[in-house]
Amino acid sequence: MSTQRQAPFLRLFEYADRYRVEIWKASACSVLNKIFDLAPPALIGLAVDIVVQQENSFLAGWGVRSVFAQLIVLSLLSFLIWGLESLFEYAYKRLWRNLAQAIQHDLRLDAYRHLQAMELSFFEERSTGGLLSVLNDDINQLERFLDGGANEILQVSTTVIVIGGAFFVLAPNVAWLAMLPMPFILWGSIAFQKRLAPRYFAVRESVGWLNAQLTNNLTGITTIKSFTAEEYEVNRIDRLSNEYRHSNQRAIALSAAFVPLIRIIILVGFTATLLLGGLDAAAGTLAVGTYSTMVFLTQRLLWPLTRLGETLDLYQRSQASTRRVFKLLDMPITVHPGNKPLPVERVKGEICLENVTFGYLDRSAVISDFSLRVPAGDTIAIVGATGSGKSTIVKLLLRLYEIHSGRITLDGIDIQEILLQDLRRAIALVSQDVFLFHGTVAENIRYGSFDAKDEDVVAAAAIAEAHDFISELPQGYDTVIGERGQKLSGGQRQRLAIARAVLKDPPILILDEATSAVDNETEAAIQRSLDRITQNRTTIAIAHRLSTIRNADCIYVMDKGKIAERGSHEELLKRQGIYAALWRVQMGGKFSVEERG
Structure with a gap:
């Protein structure tokens, strides 16, 4: 039976x-x-x-x-x-x-x-x-x-x-x-x-x-x-x-x-x-x-x-x-746990997506026959309209979803073969929707790096430019911040999330709209911290605010699940395409349908 x-x-x-x-x-x-x-x-x-x-x-x-x-x-x-x-x-x-x-x-x-x-x-x-x-x-x-x-x-x-x-x-x-x-x-x-x-x-x-x-x-x-x-x-x-x-x-x-x-x-x-x-x-x-x-x-x-x-x-x-x-x-587990160990210290960080196709349940493909290569240690940015498939790529890299066809590799190894725990240990995600747990500031920064010393927690907070505001809290690093960090502002929550990623010290960093919900002053502070933590690690930045990714080694513009443009900030502006039109809008200028291409 x-x-x-x-x-x-x-x-x-x-x-x-x-x-x-x-x-x-x-x-x-x-x-x-x-x-x-x-x-x-x-x-x-x-x-x-x-x-x-x-x-x-x-x-x-x-x-x-x-x-x-x-x-x-x-x-x-x-x-x-x-x-x-x-x-x-x-x-x-x-x-x-x-x-x-x-x-x-x-x-x-x-x-x-x-x-x-x-x-x-x-x-x-x-x-x-x-x-x-x-x-x-x-x-x-x-x-x-x-x-x-x-x-x-x-x-x-x-x-x-x-x-x-x-x-x-x-x-x-x-x-x-x-x-x-x-x-x-x-x-x-x-x-x-x-x-x-x-x-x-x-x-x-x-x-x-x-x-x-x-x-x-x-x-x-x-x-x-x-x-x-x-x-x-x-x-x-x-x-x-x-x-x-x-x-x-x-x-x-x-x-x-x-x-x-x-x-x-x-x-x-x-x-x-x-x-x-x-x-x-x-x-x-x-x-x-x-x-x-x-x-x-x-x-x-x-x-x-x-x-x-x-x-x-x-x-x-x-x-x-x-x-x-x-x-x-009895619900079947469809995610394959992988069988190849890949210790964090051995990860170089080269990521390749080869002819990847994926669509959510009962929906048409979000990305189709998609290919992208991120050299180890480079910082690349992905921009595009809402629904173009930017955040989907992040979910596929972390294997929160399984691709329908194609292949994604990390340092030449198919990520479906890598032990799932090893894959995710190699990647730190700072997303727009920051989730903080009910507990102290220190506990939230230390989350995922549970054995980290107090001095390491403080150092990570300093790099994320969070140490100053933490020091002003009633109990400092021992302040309880409430469920989902509701006692903190949006910018403060974002900086704690960055500090958590810094403490993890991964070879790959993914920033998914990390500054989209903060004011200009907070954005500037976060940007300074990001400039420091992206050094010597592979970084993928997904952003609506183009000012935050203008210094990326390469910028990819997505449109309807495909890469429409690629190049540096200056190259894309000269091309007078989608990216240039978006830049002028954010800088206060106007553009015509012809300019958008």
């Missing part, structure tokens, strides 16, 4: 195979706890037997003739049984809970690791909130079942086996009365399970959509406020939350009916045992002590079955969650 079609919990038990010993220990403690928990009715039966039969009681047959001695033995036996029951209860609770924590930890880590290996298009097609719902809510739901549900199933099974066996030993002619409701209860449980499964899957889906929207709104809270869309978003959350509530209500309406129906069936078995067993005891065909034990055991046998409703409810919720988690883990 394929893993996709396999029952969710069978897959879960296969996944948890590494914890086989812990599962057996927890299961054994659950069973032993239930066995000792079922002993008190037998003790009550023995006590009744001692009081009624006295020297002719069951214990007297074992050589304890005195009633007092028999009661002492029974008391000591009670202490022993209660003590062992309590000991095994502690043991199974601790074992199951630790096991639940361990499995949910491993499952979340494996799911997250799998997510990180997915191609970038996977994330662009899915909501962050939906993925978070799987990593958090679904895995937590699974933990809740392992925490208590697994133990409950074991204990109910133990109860049925132990008490059923005792009944057939003590009074086989009455035992069938107590067991009579069992087939109906089991049939009802299976029927409820089949009807509950799709309802709980709908619950998990609806909570995923709700989490996705909440995550989206919290991320975009500034936009919501600036467009006074608070009420609109409240209504949207209200609608999604209502869908979640209604899907839960549909599941609850069915699951809540389980226990009352089971109680009616239990009542039939209990009443039959009470009545017919009592008649046998009155007729002398059944010992009074045995009858007392059976009445108590019938209640202990059948009453726990009412909890099957809660256990079944927990099981169905966790099964739906398990299905979603393994659906994520």
Whole structure:
């Protein structure tokens, strides 16, 4: 059977195979706890037997003739049984809970690791909130079942086996009365399970959509406020939350009916045992002590079955969650990890794109039959209109996407053959959309170079012209900058990103619109730092502001996925083509259609 079609919990038990010993220990403690928990009715039966039969009681047959001695033995036996029951209860609770924590930890880590290996298009097609719902809510739901549900199933099974066996030993002619409701209860449980499964899957889906929207709104809270869309978003959350509530209500309406129906069936078995067993005891065909034990055991046998409703409810919720988690883990990883090591110190930095064609999912090719060579140590610039394919080249170099055809090489080696970690260690990206993590300034600069010394962090900040403003922050390098660096200005965030790239010290530097969102003064500061860090390394600068790349060794002008012009700044101005027209626009001049070529 394929893993996709396999029952969710069978897959879960296969996944948890590494914890086989812990599962057996927890299961054994659950069973032993239930066995000792079922002993008190037998003790009550023995006590009744001692009081009624006295020297002719069951214990007297074992050589304890005195009633007092028999009661002492029974008391000591009670202490022993209660003590062992309590000991095994502690043991199974601790074992199951630790096991639940361990499995949910491993499952979340494996799911997250799998997510990180997915191609970038996977994330662009899915909501962050939906993925978070799987990593958090679904895995937590699974933990809740392992925490208590697994133990409950074991204990109910133990109860049925132990008490059923005792009944057939003590009074086989009455035992069938107590067991009579069992087939109906089991049939009802299976029927409820089949009807509950799709309802709980709908619950998990609806909570995923709700989490996705909440995550989206919290991320975009500034936009919501600036467009006074608070009420609109409240209504949207209200609608999604209502869908979640209604899907839960549909599941609850069915699951809540389980226990009352089971109680009616239990009542039939209990009443039959009470009545017919009592008649046998009155007729002398059944010992009074045995009858007392059976009445108590019938209640202990059948009453726990009412909890099957809660256990079944927990099981169905966790099964739906398990299905979603393994659906994520089953997503194929299309990015080849590579097999050729290329240590950073051996990278020279020559990049070649040979007849590369690529298009995003369900869209026409962004670049087609594209070729470009960047000599090691050179600084080249790529300019062009929005949508011409500039940033796509960056994503292909980092293998965030895989090319459809053609070849990209680094120092003559196909980048698909290079170990993915080695390839990305050789490249530092400073993008327009700077992402900073919630943490301190130093932690963000050190990100990716986690072993860097404090003095190296300060040196990198100085090169990026960030040291002065960092020193003025309340706690300097230990200042917490908030989620996405929201406590800093755009220029400050950009300079921290440059400092992070400086500290990485890669042989290849990619600047993707690194100064597009800052003022002129900040741009000048950033440009000074870039002039320093581009020395002796291969640099690819993508820019709208042509003033920032005029000193590049070669400038490539892209148009509709192809290179329309190439040359130095002066050469391109003399050509009077697209680049010259763009330059005049940015310098405040005008150009005609004829001038644009």
